[in-house]
Amino acid sequence: MKNRPTRKSFQAKLDQMVRQLRNDIVTGRYAAGDFLPSETALVEQYELSNKSIRRGLDQLVEEGYIIKKHRIGAMVTEAARQSKVTITLGVSPSIERDLDLQHVLDSFHQDNPGIRVKTITFSTSTSFDYLNTARQYLENGLIDVMSINHINFQEFAEHESTHLLEPLAPNAKHYPFLTEAFTLKKKTYVQPLVFTPVILCYNKDHFREADLLEPDSSWTWDDVARAAEKLAKPPERHGLYFHLLSENRWPVFLLQSGMTFRREEEGRYRLNGTKLMDSIELCGELIHNRKAFPNFMSENSDDAIQLFLQEKLSLTLINYLSLNEFKDSDLNYDICPLPYINKPATLLISIGMAINAKSDQKEAAGMLVDYLASEKAQRLLRERTLSIPSMKPIAEWKPENVDETLNRPESYYLFKDIMPTYHFHRDLNLTANQFKSLKSTLQLYWSGLLDKNELASKLEEELEASVP
Template identity: 40%
Template sequence: MSDKQSRKTFRTRMEEMIRTLREQIMAGHYAVGEYLPSELDLSRKFQLSNNSVRKGLDTLVEEGLVEKIPRVGNRIKAPSSEDQIVIRLGYYPIIDSQGELPYLLNEFQKRHPHIRVEPIQISDARGYVRDLLTHDMIDMAMMNTYLYQDLLEEQAVELLEPQEPFEEMYPFLKKAFQYKDELYAQPFIFSPVILCYNREHFASLQLPEPDSSWTWDDLIANASKLAIHNERFGFYYHLLSPNRWIVFLLQSGEVFRRDEDGRYRVHETRLLDGIEKVRDILYQPGVYPLLLSASSGEAERLFKEQQVSIIMTTYFSINNLKEADFEFDVAPLPHLNSFNTLNLTIGLAIHKRSKVKSAAKQLVDFLVSDEAQRVIRKETFSIPAHKQAAQWTGQTVYPTRYQMYKEIIPSFSTFTDTGLTLKQLEDMLSECKLYWSGLRTKERLAAGIEAILNQDGTGRYS
């Protein structure tokens, strides 16, 4: 081997040692104050002379990652702000309370002092996260199934780095973030859409509490009894939330699909049974407060103030009820033609073009670890994706029927189970609102929906 080739091989091995140690330090494999392996051990591992190892370590000293302690070794140094890797994490502010995010990020920082997480608030609006990823403005995103579906339908899912599912997760959660056998977001927490009810209201009227046998007619009948004029309503949910009204589509028992002529047909099917049931709920005297459907948070506020007895909600949202001064519990949704409910999953996605993917992967691994997921289970009502953590029962559980979600897993569905795209669902909602307002008959509703779904993609009707 020539001297030139030998020098090149030596330089490659030294660069490999520097790069490997740098990545290990940045990823937290060594804690601050811990010592690197001895120069002799590094010399053997990377096939370098002691002098070459010292030169490589000098580079890490110059970078502020280690400090030399005479006659002792090379110690990991507490990083300055300039030395830290920064992960820009897009997140929903509600995860602060629904997932103990500030506490978990603080714990991650302690274990990985060379990595700093910069939380950036994101919106649920379609296209918002897609734009942030497209313009490389975030390295990671906490992503719900709605935003993931938006990426998928806009052929932008390749902006995300495929991940290996962690072994301890509930297997059914993968469905929400899979495409062509690849997982594009690691499930973090989840919740089905459920009922939450005031046990004291039921007890005071000696009414049986909701159970899995309830139909929507049962709910309407009991909500009518629970309602008190000028004091409280029987039932409430945010009418226009896609995480609520789509449940009624799913419970029709049928899927929107094209017939042999390539057209959607709604007339003389059960597809609108759920939409019709919504109207039954809205116009039942004293049951539902028509003018208050402003946001999902409104439901929990009214419930906490005991101005409504039953709400359609999620395990995520009942975190807002921790300070309630009355006893409440959860139950499965009533059923119509099927028992389906939406399961909402929040996942952890990594930007494929991020320059700090290794550090982002470290954060994902920590957030789905048994340690982090048990914190979520103990401190919140959100359901961890980690199966064993979710089923932890180390203390008195409240609500008492918290573990009810395990019994209704077969009913869990997603937006895609309707057979429609997000754009089709949004357009369909416009027609449904006219029907619920009393401006459409059911026949005109069916015709309007068929017209929307049978557009040829250019805005023209086929």
């Protein structure tokens, strides 16, 4: 008697059947004039009685999706063809550029005429402020699908909010390390779509004009500083610049220290005299070198990218997603691995899509996410953007005899060679809240409001105070 189905479980199965059949009709799986599976087939598929199946079909009749033909079956009506499911996709501001979203959605609509995708944009000052905004949209049912990166997901995991996201089936053709970044306790909550390492971008014409060899994987930050000094022609152009306070820039220097933030046996953090502190100090020396690095007041990384696009910079830190700003330009540029301190290391950024676990349109939402992760959509991304698709065969595809219309860098496939240097933010062993606190304190140091010893003490105190 223990395993006897409850009235509630019967209703859940019935609701599932009605939702699925309705969705299959609206999305075009069953066209007008087609017949649904027989009652016998539905009984077996949904493990319901004939009486329950008839009740569900009667509901679809009332809603105008089908009519019952005696001894023939349930036929989809002409009126049902006009019905459409609308799902809302919440995205960050850069997704339109990074995915060429409108073109991809147009393709999705063509393949799924019964589903309409409405997009809304929501933004925060940093990725580490994402959780509260996203949670409001999810809990209030304002979105069915949303874009999310690995930092966002880290916050969801740390604040035990992954229950707001629908578990997804991993795609075996996507790079495993991208799927793993969105997996918690063997459940995957985000389908990765694109990824990018942080890299060095340089103007080839400027290097040629200065009679300098182009940068390569052997370069240290000292090499970059020396080159930047020779490349600079103020006020016409500067040698090197990037928006240091971006959460995808300053952590690079800490990762290259080769250390992580860990407590010693007695439970305290010891930072003074460590390679972590050396990397912070080197970063400070670099950004205060006025021969190489200008005192430019940027609001975000887009400011630095626009300076580079206008050829007012010779070198900048960038990622593949931001390279899309150059795809229609005639800029003569290329990319190379980041310079290094103690070991080659770069920061990896991964972006994907998640489904609202409370969505009333989960089937349609799932179809959208599956499509975005499909070979067709991933190939569209590869052909129409400079972003790196998460599907390995598509990302590494090298088309032959194809006239490239985008201004793609000569070293585009660099991302394959530097995979051993990839690191996520979490590899520093910091929580999202610790990242926020660390950034604020480092900002004081790099602004000259703390000396090195004061910085070490303050960081140690803040890290210890933030330990649960």
